[in-house]
Amino acid sequence: MRYALLMHYAEPAAGELSEEVVAEARRAFDVYAKALDQAGVLRLADVLRSSDATTTVTRRDGGLRVQDGPFAETREALAGVFLIDVPDLDAAIGWAEKCPGTQWGFVEIRPVATAFLDGRWSA
Amino acid sequence: MVGLTGGGNHPARPAALAAGRAARESRGRLLALLSAAAGDLTAAEDALADAFEQALRTWPARGIPDNPDGWLLTVARNRLRDRWKSAAARRTVALDPERDSPAYDQQWDFDLIPDRRLELMLVCAHPAIDRTMHTPLMLDTVLGFTAAQIAVAFAMPTATMATRLVRAKKRIKAAGIPFRLPDRDDLPGRMAAVLEAVYGAYVIDWATTGPQPRTLPGEAGYLAEILTTLVPGDPEAHGLAALVQFSSARAAARTGAGGRFVPLTEQDTTRWDPDLIGRAHDHLRAAHACGRLGRFQLEAGIQAVHCARARTGTTDWPSLLDLHRLLQTIAPSLGGGVALAAVTAEVDGAAAGLARLDELLAGAGAAGGRFQPARVLRAHLLERLGRIGEAAGAYDSAVDLTHDPRERSHLRERRAALRN
Structure with missing residues (x-):
């Protein structure tokens, strides 16, 4: 099964984190992604820029609306996605537990319903 | 347990109770096996219901097969396979007794059918399932109680309980919760959740209120007994079984003349059930042989000291003090x-x-x-x-x-x- 590991955490203010802390987090994500890759379960890994770089687009209310910032202001913001392919939830929990993001935030494990693979949507 | 074992107004009918349990026990085993194969409790339940329905239609005419459980399992497996082959056809195609019935020469030995109820119990008590649903899910799937029966025991409207059970079962499939034993590192924690859920069936006897009689231990003791057969080497499973049995052995003495409440120290020990106390001691011995102390064994030990009053005529308070101190240390x-x-x-x-x-x-x-x-x-x-x-x-x-x-x-x- 494919699972998205969605990292959520409070975004640090500019200058809140020292370079040392940032470098350490980078190292942790490097080790983590390589472990996922070597296990053959990693499909995608993206760490996102903070939400002040976000632009939101909607046509839900008729006309096109482009807005500066995320669609909902929350204390914890989506901060990154790891997409993994593992046999079951226990395996997904096992990888989520090791995600560096758990140390300062939350990792949501969301099963993938359908994915566009090899030119078509999977069943 | 309230509402599950028929209530205390009726005299106990051991034969009927045993027959009902045997039927539910085999249903639980079949469901565990089918859902492990399908990874889907709801589909397994539907397939098993189909098999039971077909049995009701064909057995009266053809006679009961030599191995009813094997027959049911084969029919249910065929139904599951049909569902996989054609999800669209499953609601429109009628059962074909010739195709769906197993050949009579195909013999199943029920004892050789693997028992996957531990995996089922682990799924019911999985950390990704809402804690409050662990016990109801076990009562529903392992013991085959209906949502209505479980709702009564938890003092909850039937519709609410039914909705929550359906949601939990769908979640098991959607989230991909596996029907397998967890890794060695995870097993102790996961077993603790299973024990907690069985314990949950025991404590609802105490949590329920109102005019209904509390038919302790009801199904908690039975569930705990099943668990000890599934994990005979787990001392805490034996401890939990002993705890429930010691407590249920005193059930009759808890009510005095005119339905009066009788506290433990004033109970007439001749009304305690010596057979249940004996079985509880067997479990405590089995637990002790495993050589690992735990919370449920200590609680059972405390109950054992109380039950010893039936033999000695006095309560050994200093021993109780030691046990309670130890219990508060390891599980405050x-x-x-x-x-x-x-x-x-x-x-x-x-x-x-x-x-x-x-x-x-x-x-x-x-x-x-x-x-x-x-x-x-x-x-x-x-x-x-x-x-x-x-x-x-x-x-x-x-x-x-x-x-x-x-x-x-x-x-x-x-x-x-x-x-x-």
Whole structure:
């Protein structure tokens, strides 16, 4: 099964984190992604820029609306996605537990319903 | 358990109870196996229901097969396969008895059908399932109780319980919760959740209120027995089985003349069930042989000391004090703390017990103030110390927090007797 590991955490203010802390987090994500890759379960890994770089687009209310910032202001913001392919939830929990993001935030494990693979949507 | 075993107004019918349990036991085993194969409880339940329906239609005419469980399993497996082949056709295509019935020469030995109920119990108590649904899911899937029966036991509307059960089962499939034994590292934690859920079936006997009789131990003891056969090397499973059996052995003596509530120390020991006490001791011995102490074994040990009064005529309070101290060390709880204070009062006097209780309550905050057993003990200890005015107030607040009508009238009587 494919699972998205969605990292959520409070975004640090500019200058809140020292370079040392940032470098350490980078190292942790490097080790983590390589472990996922070597296990053959990693499909995608993206760490996102903070939400002040976000632009939101909607046509839900008729006309096109482009807005500066995320669609909902929350204390914890989506901060990154790891997409993994593992046999079951226990395996997904096992990888989520090791995600560096758990140390300062939350990792949501969301099963993938359908994915566009090899030119078509999977069943 | 309330509502599950038929209630205490009917005389016990051991043969009917045994037959019902055998049928439910085989259903639980078949469901565990089918859902492990399908990874989908709901589909497995539907397939098994189809198989039962087909049995009702064909067995009267053709006779009961030599191995009914094997027959049901084969039919249910065929149904599951059909569903996989054609999800669209499953609602429109009628069962074909010729195709769906297994050949009669195909013999199944039920003892050779693998028992996957532990995997099923682990799924029911999975950390990704809402804790409050662990026990209801087990009662539903492992023991085959209906949502209506479980709803009564949990004092909840049937529709609410049914909805929650359906949601939990869908979630098992959608989230990909596996029907397999967890890794060695994870097993202790996962087993602890299974034990907690079985324990949950035991404590609802105490949590339920109202006029219905509490038919302790009902199914908690049965579930615990099943668990000990699935994991015979787990001392805590044996400890839990022993705990429930010791407690249920005293069920009859808990009610006196006119439905009066009788506290443990005043119970007529000749009304305790010696067979159940014997079985509980067997489980404690099996637990001891595993050589790993745990919370449920200690709780069972405490019950064993209480039950020994049937033999010795006295209660060994110093041993109880040791056991309660140990229990509070390895698994501290508010209830355990109150019990420790009560036993301290028996060994070191009411003043020492009250001091310990007040110390506990000072640290427990608002939860301590609402904890009924603590209020009851405080009233008893104040009475013993001759502080009658304070005891009266303590009894009043205890009565306010007591939901069981029999225990409430018992406390009212004790309060009234203070004036004499």
